Structure formats: structure tokens, C-alpha cells
Amino acid sequence: MSLVLLIEQVLNGLQSGVMLFLMAAGLTLVFGVMGLINLAHGSLYMVGAFAAAATAAATGSFLLALIASLAAAAAAGAVIELAVIRRLYNRDHLDQVLATFALILIFSEGTRWLFGSFPLFLDVPSYLSGAVTLPFGIQYPLYRLTIIGVGLAVAVALFLLVSRTRLGIRIRAGESDREMIAALGVDISRLYTVVFALGAALAGLAGAMVGAIQSVQVGMGEPVLILAFVVIVIGGIGSIKGALVGSLLVGLTDTLGGFLLPQAFGLFMDASSATSIGSALASMLIYILMAGVLIFRPSGLFGRA
Amino acid sequence: MFLKNLGMAVSALALIAGGVTSAAADNGNVKVGMITTLSGGGAGLGIDVRDGFMLAVNQAGNEMLEVVIEDDQRKPEVAVQLADKMIQSEKVDILTGIIWSNLAMAVVPATTAQGKFYLSPNAGPSPLAGKGCHPNYFNVAWQNDNLHEAAGAYANDAGFGKTFMLAPNYPAGKDALTGYKRLYKGDAAGEVYTKLGQTDYAAEIAQIRASGADSVYFFLPGGMGISFLKQYAGSGVDIPVIGPAFSFDQGILQAVGAAALGVKNTSQWNKDIDNEANAAFVASFQEAYGRLPSLYASQGFDTANLILSAMDKADVKDADAFRAALNEADFDSVRGDFSFGNNQHPIQNIYVREVIKEGDVYTNKIIATGLENHADAYAADCKL
Known part of the structure; x- marks a missing residue:
């Protein structure tokens, strides 16, 4: 195992972590501010990817496709907030899970009805395709570097939004005491719609960016959703900083575990059983990480106790 | 009171209707249950198998063949439930349709043990080809390897x-x-x-x-x-x-x-394999569904034609005769030459x-x- 390979895998871990952050940030905002468990967050990721694929097919422009994904996911988010989610804030978590699970089914079958069952085509634009050579002679796909850059930029922008703007002040205030800010004259239901649409837009952006290197198909959001829940549990519910750290931890653990564990087992057993035991253990690793964090910090790394 | 009476009337009617259809089903009719993946990530494969299968069924226009189709969502537990339902309440004679090997391993052994036929249009896990082979299990696609x-x-x-x-x-x-x-x-x-x-x-x-x-x-x-x-x-x-x-x-x-x-x-298949059955299949599939067929569609098409060929020769209620008829593989496969080996898996190019x-x-x-x-x-x- 060479150093170059290890660095490349760390970059891969960072990239998958950064994409997870876009999902987890929206989820944790919605959970923290509104106290809502939104299982349909993965559907918004899918909506973003399909909107991007359809726009790219119609116009040929990747930039327009990204804008379309943000717009479509934000619009879908706002619509379901107004139509369904709004009625759930005062219900218990079980009702929320039930209703948002129904939304998953509606979105999946709706998308299938509109676009058919076969995966759509969405590719990396030509100016971002291919690999670049980094220091130490590492060859790395330009598009994945772009993803890391975009993800970090979004993280910085979110941080500034929450800490420096009026909307951010309201979000933080809504998180700690929603009756009080309502009493101070803030239109809380509009605030909720805006936050929900913002989270949805981030999920849509993640869907579009990832869709270009993976497959755009019905049901693509649910596996990511599970990881995003793991992230916000590790990071602490409601904390953007926690979502960022949690995402990077999960991304790195998942990538490096899948790569290093089979090799570690290979030191003392034959290659094919090391591969199968190592791969099996690697797929449990992030849940072991989550359990470990919960033992020492039951409310997550950056959660309020 | 009125509702209760109405309910009884309806169930009595249902019983009568049920009696009528099951009486009709004894005349060489065949009921096929298709369990395949029609939603979720792997849906494209199941849809192709179903469309290929139904194309052959519609082309044959054989009214003695009835097909019920259900979606397994690529989940083994759902597939097992559907298989039980199809065997016990739908009373199917033949099951088919499963795409994924882990689902096939969950469904096929129980199906054949209950005396039903299973014709695989896709999955061919190795345990079912070797020691676990069964007289009622036919694979029309390939063994996985x-x-x-x-x-x-x-x-x-x-x-x-x-x-x-x-x-x-x-x-x-x-x-x-x-x-x-x-x-x-x-x-x-x-x-x-x-x-x-x-x-x-x-x-x-x-x-x-x-x-x-x-x-x-x-x-x-x-x-x-x-x-x-x-x-x-x-x-x-x-x-x-x-x-x-x-x-x-x-x-x-x-x-x-x-x-x-x-x-x-x-x-084992491509649209340019040169034989009459294949040319007709590719053209009619394109006409019916507006897209080119995949190998999965060809496997579904062959599976249906195999069942139809066996129905011409034997009654499914006579399991031994029907099994022998299936084993002859006397149909025009879109792959050209096609026959079954001793474990009832294909021998093919x-x-x-x-x-x-x-x-x-x-x-x-x-x-x-x-x-x-x-x-x-x-x-x-x-x-x-």
C-alpha cells in the first residue's frame, strides 16, 4: 500500500463526506428548528437529480441543470411544507414518520410515472471531466475535486448565513424558543417554509452533483438518507457544525474502512476470506462509530445536552 | 343488520364465483404467477422480463394461459410472502419472474417442495444448479456462472x-x-x-x-x-x-x-443473432413498447414461449407429462439453438x-x- 493510494482514498472520503453534508445540513436544520423528522428528505435529493437530468437533456448545460435542481427541490420542499408538513409540527414523531414515509412513496411513484423506470442520463460536463495531477503525482478526477470545493463553499456560506444574517438569527432563535420569537412578531410559519425550502434545495443540489457520477433513478435517495441520519445523530441534532464534522467522519470512516480492513485481515488470513470478512465488517463500521459516539456523548458531538 | 346481511350476500356470491372459476381451471388451463421487481432500484430488469413475457403471451393469444403479476420490490421477505399468496390463494401452477439470486434462494426451494413448477427467467444461483437441483425447477436464462x-x-x-x-x-x-x-x-x-x-x-x-x-x-x-x-x-x-x-x-x-x-x-443473446424468431421478437418488441429489447426481455419472451410449448403437449395437472414437455424445450428460442442439460439449465452459445x-x-x-x-x-x- 503506497502513500499515494492512501491520500487518494482520503480525498475520496472527504468527497463523500462533503456530499453527505449537503444532505445532513438540511435534515439537521429542519429537525433542530422545527422538531420534525423528515423521511422524505431523500426524495428531495431524487427530485434534484431528476430535474438536473431533464434540464441537461433539454438544454445541454450543466450549470442550468444545477440551477434547475436547486429550484425544483426548493419548490417541491415549499409545496410539501405548505400542503403536508405544516400540519405535523404539533403531532408526535410517529405521525411525522408515517406522513413523510407516505411522501416517499408518492414521490417515487410520481417520478416513475413522469420519467419511467429506467435510469436517466446525466453526465459530468466536458470542462470538468477527466483527471488532474496533484502534488506527489496523484491523479484525481477533476469533478470530484469540484464537488469537494462546492461542498466546502456551501458549508462556509451556511455558517455565515446562520451566524451573520437576520434570517440566521431567526433560525437560531426558533431553535431555542419558538413561542418567544412568535410572540416577538416573527412570522414563524413563513420562517419554517423558508428553512424547509433551503434544506430541500441543498438536498437537490447534492442529488444533481452526485447524479452526474452515479445513476439517476427512482429510489436513489433512501440509502443516502440513512447515512444522513447517522451523520446528524453523530454530530448532534440541530448543529450545522456537528453535521459538517459528522459527515466528514462518516465519509472518511466508510471509505477508509472499506479499503483498509480487508488489507488488515489479509495480513493473517488468505486473500479471499480476508476480502469477504473485511468487506462485511467495513459495512458495519459507521454504525459502530455511531454507537461509540453515543456511549460517550449521548446527544452527539456538538449537540446540546 | 342490513350491512351484515349485505356482507353475507357478498361473500356467498364470491364463493359461487370462486367455485365457477376453479371448475373451469381444470381443463388444461395454466395459471402463471409472476413475482418480479417492478419498483425501486432494480425495476428496469423486472419490467423488461415482464414485457418480454407478456409480449409472447399476447402474441400466442392462448386463452387457457392466465398470468398474475406482483412486485417484489427486490426484497426477499416480500417475495416469500407473494409466493405463499400465489400458491395458497391464487392457486397458480407455475411461478416465474424473480430477477435477483438472493430472492430466488428464498422462494424457489419452498415452491418446488410444494409441487409447483418454477421457471427462472433470470437468476441462476449455483446451489440450485448442483446438489439442490429439483425436477420442478427449470432455468430458462443461464446458470449464474x-x-x-x-x-x-x-x-x-x-x-x-x-x-x-x-x-x-x-x-x-x-x-x-x-x-x-x-x-x-x-x-x-x-x-x-x-x-x-x-x-x-x-x-x-x-x-x-x-x-x-x-x-x-x-x-x-x-x-x-x-x-x-x-x-x-x-x-x-x-x-x-x-x-x-x-x-x-x-x-x-x-x-x-x-x-x-x-x-x-x-x-447469451443479442438483437443481431440471426434467426427468424429473434428478428420477429426484436421488431414486435419495438413496436409494442417503443424501445429496443434487452437480454432480460429476451429471457422473459423465451420463458413464456417455453410454457406455451409445453401447454400444447401436456396438461399441467399431469406433472410428469408437463415436466417432460418442458424438458424437450420444443420452442423457437430467440437465441437459436437451445436445450436443457440434465440439471434443467440451458445448454447454449x-x-x-x-x-x-x-x-x-x-x-x-x-x-x-x-x-x-x-x-x-x-x-x-x-x-x-
């Missing part, structure tokens, strides 16, 4: 001696790498099992780059293959890729795009194809015959 064996043989011909191998961690994935290595004479540069349903292959591609391999063999059906190929094309690694047809079928080639061009893959672009459509062209009249390696373990 077959296409991989042809790929291993092709790698020898192409002069590859150091292959990096990649497959998901489930029964068909294990069968895939075993199959590839059976005829492949070179060394392994690496062997990796990925998660089933994995979508990001950056870590594996980095290993491929570092392994010094001269070729990459991968078995990643459905959406997994789309992700892998797109990411591989963008990674700057240019080691030649070989695969079985499952990542290069008509349904997903359009989503992969140019990244797949020129890739060699192995299949397996071709090497290349991905090409015809007009705006990505598709495959046969460039060589990989293995002729190939049977599977487990037939000797089967006591049939």
Missing part, C-alpha cells in the same frame, strides 16, 4: 494475464468471480466485494489504479454498473474493462452513454459483444462466439 465463464475465456484470448475483479457481496456476486476464474488462466491483480447497491466506487477505482492490473472484470448489475462506468471513465484510469451483459443491457446503456463505448461484454453507437442509440454488436454449446459446471452434482 455462465456469462462470467465466457468472459474469463475471452480474457485469455485477448491476452490478459492480470485482472482486477469486482463484484457485489451477495450470492450472484460470488458466483460471478468463481465463474470468471474457472476458465481464466491469468493471475488476479485484486479481488474486491462491494456492498450490494453501492453507488460510489472511488475507493475501488483507486485500488484498481494502484494494482498494476492489465484488465478489469466487473459484475455490477443495474444502477451499480452505471455508477461504476461513469466514475471509471472520469478517473483517468484507462485499463481495458470486461463485463457480463448485465451492465451493458439496453436499459442502462443510454444512461451510461459514451463511457461504455467499445467495452467487450458477454451475453455465449457470445462476446461490443458496445457500439447506432445513430443516437447505444447498443451491442456480436463480435465472436465465446463458448459454444456451453453447459454449467454444477450439472455433474445434480442427481436428476
